[in-house]
Amino acid sequence: MTLLRTAMAYERGVWVSLFRWVFRRPDPAGPGTPFGYSATMMPVLLAFLGVSIVEIPILHFLLPWQTVRIIVFVISVWGLLWMVGLLGAVRVHPHLVTADGLRVRHSFTVDAFVPWSAVAQIRTRNRPLESSKGLQFEETDRGLIGKVVVLGQTNVEVVLRAPVDVGLKRGPVSEVHFWADDPRELVARADLVSVG
Numbered sequence: 001m002t003l004l005r006t007a008m009a010y011e012r013g014v015w016v017s018l019f020r021w022v023f024r025r026p027d028p029a030g031p032g033t034p035f036g037y038s039a040t041m042m043p044v045l046l047a048f049l050g051v052s053i054v055e056i057p058i059l060h061f062l063l064p065w066q067t068v069r070i071i072v073f074v075i076s077v078w079g080l081l082w083m084v085g086l087l088g089a090v091r092v093h094p095h096l097v098t099a100d101g102l103r104v105r106h107s108f109t110v111d112a113f114v115p116w117s118a119v120a121q122i123r124t125r126n127r128p129l130e131s132s133k134g135l136q137f138e139e140t141d142r143g144l145i146g147k148v149v150v151l152g153q154t155n156v157e158v159v160l161r162a163p164v165d166v167g168l169k170r171g172p173v174s175e176v177h178f179w180a181d182d183p184r185e186l187v188a189r190a191d192l193v194s195v196g
Contacts, residue, residue, distance in 0.1 A: 013108035014085035021088030029103060029111075032096030033189055037106070038087070039181040040151050045087045052080045095180055097189045102158065104166075104178045106134050106148050112166040114158055114176055116194040121159040124183040128153050135169065143174030150179035156186060 019025070056076045063069045089107035096103040101115040102122075129136065132152035138145040146168040147154055154177040163172035180186045 010109075014082055014089060017089035017092050017108060018081065018085035020092045021085075025092075029093075029096055029105075030098070032098035032103065033193075034094035034096055035186045035189075036091070036094050036181045037150050037179050038090040040153075040179070041090065042087075044151070045083065049080065049083050049087075052076065052083060056080070095178070095186065097186065097193055099193060102190060104148050104158075104176055106150070106178075110135055110148050110168070112146065112148070112168050112176060114160070114164070114166050118160050118162070118164045118166075119158055119190075119194060120161045121157075122187050122190050122194075123157050123159075124155055124187055125157050126153065126155045127157075127177065137168075137170050137173075140174070144170060144172065145175040145177060146170070146173040148176070148178035154179050155183045156180050 056073065059072050059076065060069055063072060086107070093105045093107050093111075095105055101113055102119070104110070104112045104114065129147065129149060129152050132149060134149055136147040136149055138147065143163045146166070156178050158176040158178075160174055160176070163174045165172045166176060168176075
């Protein structure tokens, strides 16, 4: 039952993201300076979209049965729109540098809020990881590190003064690592806002 609920929530997130992206609905997270993280994954998503677009007419001509053609067409169009929704999800849920803190996000699945009062240091540092799983955790001597990963890498590190629960799945973390398309600009903006 939990797996079904998770799958339904994910499905809903994809379609809501597609709607918000297509109709340019404002970010429900509120005001802040947005920073994207989709540039490195864009070629992969576009390749899948391209294959899906080509696949639809090819299957239409290859399948000899009309009923099967219609079923495959409907499933193919659903899959194509679903992938566009995934692309929309990473576009409409950017990281946000706000007056109160930093929101680290990954589509609609991760939304962590780090208040400026908890931040000891924020810096850029490229880290390739062995796994490309979107949300990872690492136990260290200082405590738990939460990693919001894009294509197996992170490039921004937020070091906290003490472990804080920022809204990730495993409770208080001592650091948050994540990927941003423009990490230097994000860090510069965060330094400016957090001091101000």
